[in-house]
Amino acid sequence: MIDLRGRHLISPSDLDLREISSIMSLAQSMQQNLSSYASLCRGKILATLFYEPSTRTKLSFESAMLRMGGNILGFSDASTSAVSKGESIADTIRVLDSYADIVVMRHPKEGAPKLAAQYSRVPLINGGDGGHQHPTQTLTDLLTIHMYLGRTSHLKVAFCGDLKYGRTVHSLIETLARYPGATFYLISPEELRLPPRLKEHLEQHSDCALIECRRMEEALPAVDILYMTRIQKERFFNEADYLRLKNSYVLDSDKLAQAKAKMLVMHPLPRVNEIAYEIDSDPRAVYFKQAELGVYARMSLMAHLLGVDGL
Amino acid sequence: MIEVAAIKKGTVIDHIAAGQGLWIFNKLNLGQLGHPVVLLMNVPSKRLGKKDIIKIENYTDVDTAMLGLIGSSITVNIIENEHVVDKVPVFIPDEVRGLFSCGNPRCVTNSDAYVIPLFHLHDARSLAYVCEYCEEITKVAWK
Ligand SMILES: [Zn+2]
Numbered sequence: 001m002i003d004l005r006g007r008h009l010i011s012p013s014d015l016d017l018r019e020i021s022s023i024m025s026l027a028q029s030m031q032q033n034l035s036s037y038a039s040l041c042r043g044k045i046l047a048t049l050f051y052e053p054s055t056r057t058k059l060s061f062e063s064a065m066l067r068m069g070g071n072i073l074g075f076s077d078a079s080t081s082a083v084s085k086g087e088s089i090a091d092t093i094r095v096l097d098s099y100a101d102i103v104v105m106r107h108p109k110e111g112a113p114k115l116a117a118q119y120s121r122v123p124l125i126n127g128g129d130g131g132h133q134h135p136t137q138t139l140t141d142l143l144t145i146h147m148y149l150g151r152t153s154h155l156k157v158a159f160c161g162d163l164k165y166g167r168t169v170h171s172l173i174e175t176l177a178r179y180p181g182a183t184f185y186l187i188s189p190e191e192l193r194l195p196p197r198l199k200e201h202l203e204q205h206s207d208c209a210l211i212e213c214r215r216m217e218e219a220l221p222a223v224d225i226l227y228m229t230r231i232q233k234e235r236f237f238n239e240a241d242y243l244r245l246k247n248s249y250v251l252d253s254d255k256l257a258q259a260k261a262k263m264l265v266m267h268p269l270p271r272v273n274e275i276a277y278e279i280d281s282d283p284r285a286v287y288f289k290q291a292e293l294g295v296y297a298r299m300s301l302m303a304h305l306l307g308v309d310g311l
Numbered sequence: 312m313i314e315v316a317a318i319k320k321g322t323v324i325d326h327i328a329a330g331q332g333l334w335i336f337n338k339l340n341l342g343q344l345g346h347p348v349v350l351l352m353n354v355p356s357k358r359l360g361k362k363d364i365i366k367i368e369n370y371t372d373v374d375t376a377m378l379g380l381i382g383s384s385i386t387v388n389i390i391e392n393e394h395v396v397d398k399v400p401v402f403i404p405d406e407v408r409g410l411f412s413c414g415n416p417r418c419v420t421n422s423d424a425y426v427i428p429l430f431h432l433h434d435a436r437s438l439a440y441v442c443e444y445c446e447e448i449t450k451v452a453w454k
Pocket of ligand 1: 414418
């Protein structure tokens, strides 16, 4: 029996694989039978403490709580909210945790949710802290993979784009590496390669294989998943490199033609131009579905942390 | 050479690399202890060429975690009746709270006045510590 009641979620590594699996299976039944969970969280309140705006994440959490019959309160921008500047996170959370049964915090400072969790009497979920962690995005990605491919082990996954600063990529790689038999194809410009420390960690703590590529075409025919990320122009060292390389990291139908028929194209969204619009109608493009599944992943997570998952 | 009388009871922090004595004096708040303290600087040393020494009378509760971070050469001698009765080992601490700040400018410990930075040893040779909060590595570099 998995019991996550009262726990916080700061990083995906706070959950073991059995706990993740329990969250996945409840999320799946929520997706299949949404109406039967419509009063699961009746009387519960979710506080959304967004110290920086992130409309998508906030709406996804709010939708998740509302779909379970709970209520929501919160703020979406600390500068216009009641949270005064200069107040410590500890003080804020010690007041606000009496207003809600569960809290999600988004904060530009890395480690802020971990600090908040040390003072919170109710479960606290990290809704993204700077470039550090975003565990519910990882759960969303896992759920998408689980639903479409039916497994999370023995996967060949290509990550394309900004692998240096992309926290979504880091979290997902670290988590998938905990399952047996993963192979990662890392497609990025030289300047935006996976951080050496993460590579070292993967090599020491998992059986995964890492293959670095410069071009998408090298990986596409082999992989089960292509995970695309946005490359910001400012990340390139010079304009010439940017112009030379920018199309290497754009997925279009010519490139997609080389992929397996069942491959998934994933993206944490929002996209800019790294996936051509012509791909959207391809059955392999699941990035909008990902956003939908994010609601079920968050519903299931909150039900577990509130201890109502067995009801 | 300047003569400084031996202390009867207390602590002698010896073999401090020359130039770090004053820094340690300040970091350990020795001026606030209310006990007699002497700081000797640039004392000739066989081992180090030059060294600093700190002598604190009637006080033995020195923060060795901090000293361990500063240098492996440092020795801490506890004195009673003018004799060394104990040599406190100085080693690189596994956990460090509040002695230095996180090198990651985006880390919450650099902007929230309430939180005390906490680090776990990552690599002893390079004095690399992982931040409890942001999980970035900070290498301890004095001076
Ligand atoms: Zn930090």
